[in-house]
Amino acid sequence: MKILSAPQIKECDQTTIRTGISSIQLMEKAANACASWIVNNMKNIKKVQVFCGKGNNGGDGFAVARLLYEKAIDVEVYIDRGKQDFSEDAKINYKKIRKNSGIVFKYFSKFLPDNNENSLIIDALFGYGLNRNLSGRVKAVVDQLNSSRQPKLAIDIPSGLYADKMTDDNSTVFKADITLTFQFYKRSFMHPETGRFCGTIELLDIGLDQQFIDDAKTDFFVADRQMIRSIYRPRADFSNKGTFGKSILVGGSYGKMGSVLMSTLAALRTGSGLTFTMAPDCGYGILQSQVPEAMFVNSGDNYIDKLEIQEKSVYGIGPGLGKEKLTQQALFDFLKSYKNPVVLDADALNILAESKKQNLIPENSVITPHPLEFGRLFGKTHDSFERLDLAKKKAKEHQIFIVLKDHHTAVVTPQGQVFYNITGNSGMAKGGSGDVLTGIITSLISQKYEPESACILGVWLHGMAGDLAAEQFSKEAMLPTDLIHKIADVFKLLSK
C-alpha cells in the first residue's frame, strides 16, 4: 500500500471531488466512517467532547459530533475563542450543528476533563494541513487534554503531528489512544518519535480516486497483506530438498551459542531445504542435540577463525559471532572472495563498522542493523527520519538492502524505495528476536526469493509470529523461541 505525502493526499481529495462527489459529500462520508467506527467499536462511550479547528479537520469534527448526537450520544463541541475563519466546508458543518440546540458549545478555555472512561475526547483540531507547531490557546488545551485520563481519539492525524516529517523537539502533540485515519497511513505514523502519539491506527476507506492512487509516485509503502500475499509462493508439490535451497547460518562463540541456534531453527521453520550451522567446536553438542535437522561445520574452537566457502548456498552471518581478531580476519577473507548476496547481522556489522570495511559487503546483500548498529556503520543521525534518509543513500551507494529494525522496521532498497512493516510488537524487544529474523531472511533467499521480497516477507512473517506469540503468551512472557514456533501458524494463515 502506498504512503502519499500531505500534498499528494490533498491532490487526491481534490481529484476525487472533481470526478463526481462534492467536497461536502466527501466530508460527510469521512465523518460517517468515523462515527460508525466509534459506535461499533466503542460501545461503552456515552459522551464525546469534540475539539474542532478551523480547517477541514475541524469540519470533520462538527459532522462527527452531529452524527454521534443523532445516535443518542451526549455531545460537547469545543472551539477556539474569537473570530473563526472556518474553511468553506467546516463553516457549512458548523452552521448545521449550531442549529441543534441539544449540542453544548464551549470555548477551549472552558474545558474541564471528565476523567470518566465512558467519555471520549475527539481531536479534530488539525489534520494533514498542519503547517506550524501548536501554540497559544490550542497548545494549552492540547496540553490539558493530554493530562486527562479519558480515552482519546484523533481524526485523521493527532493534532500537532505533521504527516511526513519530524515534529520539533518538545512541541505539543495530541496523544491519541486511537487514530482514525482516512485511506492512507502517513509516514509520521511509522517513526518512533512521532508514531508514539497515534495509539492504535484504524484505516477508514472513504473511496478516494483509485486511478489517482494507482498513478501516484512515491518511494514509501506499507507492506500490507495484499503485498505479502503477492510475494508469498506456496511450496511446489513436485520438489525435493534441493528445490528449497541451502542456508548456512554463521555465528556463535563461547557463551553465545543460543543466537546462531535460533537463527538456524528459524531458517528451518521458514522452509530452507538444507540447513547448515557454521560455528566453533564448543557449540557442536548444543547444536546437534537441539537442532538435529541442521548439519554442523566446525569453524574454530571457542570462536570462529575460518569461514569455509560452499557453493550454491546462502549465508546468514553474525548472530553471536563475537569480534575476536581471528573472527574478524575470517570474515574479511570470506567477503573478499565471496561475491554472492549474503545476509549480515549483529557482530558481522559491528566488525565491518569498526574496521571501516563497509565496502566489502557484496552487492545485493541484506544487512539487518538495529538503530545503534546502523549508526556505527554509517554515522549518527539526529532522528529516525534522518536515519532513513541516510539509509536510502547508503543502500544506493552500496547497492544493498537495508533492513532498518525498529517498531516499524523499514526495508530500504538500492532503488531508494522504503517498505514499512506493520506487524510485530514490543514483546519482541528481547535479545534473540533479531537472530530469528536473520534465519528467516536467509532461508527465504535460499528458496530463491529475490532479496527485496525476502526482506519484506521475512520482516512481516517475523512480526506476525511475534503477534501470535503475544496473543498466546503475553508481550511480557513471550520468548524469541516462541516466535520460531509461531512461524508455523503464520504460514498456515498465508496459505489459506
Ligand SMILES: NC(=O)C1=CN([C@@H]2O[C@H](COP(=O)(O)OP(=O)(O)OC[C@H]3O[C@@H](n4cnc5c(N)ncnc54)[C@H](O)[C@@H]3O)[C@@H](O)[C@H]2O)[C@@H](O)CC1
Ligand atoms: N475534501 C477534503 O479535502 C477532505 C478533507 N478531510 C479532512 O480535512 C483535513 C485537511 O484539511 P485542511 O487542509 O483544511 O487542513 P487542517 O484541517 O489540518 O487545517 C488547516 C488550517 O489550519 C491552519 N493551521 C495549520 N497549522 C496551524 C497551527 N499550528 N496553528 C493554527 N493554525 C494552523 C492552516 O493555515 C489552515 O488554515 C484532513 O486531515 C481530513 O481530516 C476529510 O474531510 C476528507 C475530505
Ligand SMILES: Nc1ncnc2c1ncn2[C@@H]1O[C@H](COP(=O)(O)OP(=O)(O)O)[C@@H](O)[C@H]1O
Ligand atoms: N517494540 C518493538 N516492536 C516491534 N518489533 C520490535 C520491537 N522491539 C524489537 N522488535 C523487533 O525485534 C528484533 C530485535 O532485533 P535486535 O535488536 O537485533 O535484537 P537481537 O539481535 O539482540 O535479538 C527486530 O526485528 C525488531 O524489529
Ligand SMILES: [K+]
Ligand atoms: K486531528
